Amino acid sequence: MKNTGRLLTVILIGYLVFIFIFIFTPIITSIIFSFNSDRFPTIPLGSFTLKWYELIYNDPDVWEAAKNSLIVSVSVGILSTIIGFCTAYTDFRYEFRFKNMYLALALLPPTVPLIILALAMLAWFSKIGVSGQLWTIVLAHTVLCAPFAMAVIRLRLQQMDADLESAAWNLGASEWLAMKEVVIPFALPSIVSAMCLTMAVSFDEFAVAWFVSGLNKTIPVMILEILQGNIDPQINAIGTFVFFTSMTLVIIAQLFFTFRSPKATL
Amino acid sequence: MGQTKDETRKNTGDMSQEPQIVFQNVVKYFGNTTAVEKMNLTVKKGEFIAIMGSSGCGKTTTLRMLAGMETPSEGEIRLNGQRINELKPSERNTPMVWQSLALFPFLNVIQNVEFGLKMRGIGTEERRRRSLEWLSRMAIEEFAERSIDQLSGGQRQRVALARALVTEPPVLLLDEPLSALDANLVVRMQGVLSRLQKELGITFVYVTHSQSEAFAMADRVVIMSKGVVEQVGSPQEVYRKPASRFVANFVGSNNILNGDVSAIDTSSVIIETEIGAVRANLPTDHEYSMGVHLGLVISADAMDLSMTEEQSKDNQFRCRLVSESFVGAMVTMLVETDSGIELKIQLFQKELDQIGFSENTSSSGTFLWVSWSKSSVYILPQ
Structure with missing residues (x-):
């Protein structure tokens, strides 16, 4: 019994190590080659250089794409967190008929294959004559991201003592004040977490952005366009930048997500 | 009634x-x-x-x-x-003090107490002054800046009280x-x-x-x-x-008997219950007639105990001791009448000593005489 337990532990640890190797080796390789002077990614490496970073720093197209990505991801972060919070709060606060259906619908978008969602978005945006504008990417990404925000915030609200909000009303707070002074402060860690997470998802998202973006390229779209032309070590530099941005957001999201205010129980 | x-x-x-x-x-x-x-x-x-x-x-x-x-x-x-x-x-x-206390976990002690005043738009300084007053009244002013999870159960209770009472x-x-x-x-x-x-x-x-x-x-x-x-x-x-x-039943420590009225005279009514005839005071405004079904309550502390049968008791029954338990100076006894009904009796230890009841003579099964006056029989409203 004890031996099988140990064996299982060894297997699981091995499994974990392999996962990390498969995930991180390509990324680390890409980071290493972004500092390599050779044009082609071959071993042995050439000398250390920052020239690829200088190149992208001086490329107005990269700046344009970065600006687009920033605008889109921040807008998406804010919008989908607001929508996610509202959905999570209705679930926490109200009981109504078809509530399960409501929740299922709210959580549906990520289950639709991205390519279908992207095509549908493109078709619809063209139909109403707004395709190719930056805010349409924001809209499409918000549809995709709001369910993530809702899931994160809902988990936090589930930890909230239902009496807490009633206690605020009882002490003279109107429903709005109770929301501002009690519900939002309580949910704040999850709100920050949801915002970072949705920003990260939007920042990395390629398929929908590629279909909908038109001339307003975001960074993932630009990367593909560079790749289609030639092999360019600039990609590694951009990739490194994207990787660290996303990782930072996801790590912040995770830190806030696991935050638990010590519950005031006796 | x-x-x-x-x-x-x-x-x-x-x-x-x-x-x-x-x-x-x-x-x-x-x-x-x-x-x-x-x-x-x-x-x-x-x-x-x-x-x-x-x-x-x-x-x-x-x-x-x-x-x-x-x-x-x-x-x-x-x-x-x-x-x-x-x-x-x-x-x-x-304001309410909740069973869960419902203190705000993201606020410290004094912010919790200030909440009600803040919602009423009272200025920062007055809020603080009044909250501190209440904290000191509840003897917890030293914890003003602590977070809720650093307090003991009793201290949280006091915070909850102060929070509810601060708005007077x-x-x-x-x-x-x-x-x-x-x-x-x-x-x-x-x-x-x-x-x-x-x-x-x-x-x-x-x-x-x-x-x-x-x-x-x-x-x-x-x-x-x-x-x-x-x-x-x-x-x-x-x-x-x-x-x-x-x-x-709910308030406990009562003996409840049931029976039918079998006799009425000028001052008392006799009810034939499961333990035998019980005599009770006749209420002045009574409307009882023969055969009416009544519920009787005799509280456990209204009962007396003696080792032998005594004369001139309103109600007296021979019982066997079933169990006894001591809490402080009080003794609670369970006895069983000859008809097999359990009665609960509460007495002071001192009273027990007076009647010559002691640890040695009291094994379960010992015969005792339980009595109570007719005035301590309470007739439940029909």
């Missing part, structure tokens, strides 16, 4: 002023279930009233209706003469506030609550399932069962003159 007497006293004494809280024919349905049924209750200003009953009896719903967390389905609730049915919780000044409300609602504390602390907090209520002179409405808490603190208790008010009265009335069989 206790109820009607109480009503008359209040009506004559308090005609000039409407009672602070009035429940008039209040009904509350949740779907198909009736949580509170036709409730009529008045509470005077400055009264400490306890609403008591087992879980699901409607006591918490009653309190929540008072706080505005639930709206009555029918009837009217008035506070200080004003109908409050439609008022939002935030528009009433009826006319009424304080308490929903089983002591149920999570250990026994020692419960007694201490009972003292704190009683003293506070007397000092402030405000109305306390206290919901509990604990008889000892209710009886220790309340001026009047309301006993509820399945949404119905069974009795309203002082602890003594409820204890000595239960209005119904339910109340008699």
